[in-house]
Amino acid sequence: DTAVSQTPKYLVTQMGNDKSIKCEQNLGHDTMYWYKQDSKKFLKIMFSYNNKELIINETVPNRFSPKSPDKAHLNLHINSLELGDSAVYFCASSPQGSAAEAFFGQGTRLTVV
Amino acid sequence: DAKTTQPNSMESNEEEPVHLPCNHSTISGTDYIHWYRQLPSQGPEYVIHGLTSNVNNRMASLAIAEDRKSSTLILHRATLRDAAVYYCILRGLTSGTYKYIFGTGTRLKVLA
Numbered sequence: 734d735t736a737v738s739q740t741p742k743y744l745v746t747q748m749g750n751d752k753s754i755k756c757e758q759n760l761g762h763d764t765m766y767w768y769k770q771d772s773k774k775f776l777k778i779m780f781s782y783n784n785k786e787l788i789i790n791e792t793v794p795n796r797f798s799p800k801s802p803d804k805a806h807l808n809l810h811i812n813s814l815e816l817g818d819s820a821v822y823f824c825a826s827s828p829q830g831s832a833a834e835a836f837f838g839q840g841t842r843l844t845v846v
Numbered sequence: 847d848a849k850t851t852q853p854n855s856m857e858s859n860e861e862e863p864v865h866l867p868c869n870h871s872t873i874s875g876t877d878y879i880h881w882y883r884q885l886p887s888q889g890p891e892y893v894i895h896g897l898t899s900n901v902n903n904r905m906a907s908l909a910i911a912e913d914r915k916s917s918t919l920i921l922h923r924a925t926l927r928d929a930a931v932y933y934c935i936l937r938g939l940t941s942g943t944y945k946y947i948f949g950t951g952t953r954l955k956v957l958a
Contacts, residue, residue: 737889764944774931776890776948788943823889825946831878831938832897835946837889 736760739824739838746814747846754809754841756824762836764788765807767799768823770840776823782807783829814845849873850934855953858924866919866952868934873914877938880946881908881919883930890933890948893919929956 737758746752758765766789767779781789785801796812811818821842827835851869858864870879881893894901894908896917901908907920921928931951937944 766946768948775950776884776933778945778947781943781945783943789945825889827944827946829944831876831944832895833937833944834880834892834895835882835890837891840887840889 736836737824737826737838739822739841741841742839743842743844745844745846748814748816750814751810751812752814752843753811754822754824754843756807756809756838758805758824758826758836760826760836761805762826762828763804764827764829764833765801766825766827766835767807767809768825768837770821770823772820780807780809811843814843816845819843819845849936849947850949852932852934852949852952854950855955857955857957858921859957860926861923864921864924864928864954864956866921866932866934866954867916868918869916870934870936871915873936874938877936879908879910879914879917880935880937881906882933882935882946882948883928884933884951885927885930893932895937924954924956926956926958929954 766781780799782801798810821840824838827833880895882890884890896908909918933951
């Protein structure tokens with residue numbers, strides 16, 4: 734049973750389109766995250782939700798809108814896709830606390846053409 | 847945002863121990879030191895974490911300096927499967943939230 738699952742694994746789309754990436758965790762964690770890994774492999778936090786409430790928004794363009802319908806899901810919707818949005822997007826979850834271990838999904842490789 | 851400094855890359859021979867260093871001179875008293883690794887084409891995975899004392903688990907050991915300004919991840923016998931990027935992360939409460947802030951990490955190459 735996959736702890737953190739993302740769909741789709743690959744996404745190829747044209748500039749200007751709107752797309753969504755879904756994430757689900759079955760670990761009962763309170764906190765979920767979205768990270769972006771660019772071509773230089775740098776992992777940057779985008780958003781964090783705690784119990785469906787947005788707690789971190791790291792200066793991400795407002796074309797990116799996370800949605801958490803419940804504690805186990807955190808979806809990422811991207812409007813008007815741009816070439817620079819091409820990256821691997823990782824979803825993660827963790828309990829609260831400094832000692833908490835995070836679990837990451839396998840990533841969604843988004844390619845904008 | 848990254849508050850840790852790691853070498854960009856290291857090499858090790860298979861079956862030999864590997865010591866991956868990390869400097870975190872601005873660590874606060876309540877920050878935990880976490881290590882994650884990212885295998886090729888996979889998401890990061892947890893390796894180990896600690897606060898003050900050295901820690902051991904089935905994957906690795908974590909040695910933390912007495913002043914907590916540096917730490918070392920120890921893989922006791924490197925295998926080809928250990929080739930990955932290893933990230934040292936500080937996790938603590940900042941502005942009311944917890945984050946995992948990844949730096950550039952150390953790319954470990956294991957030679958057969």
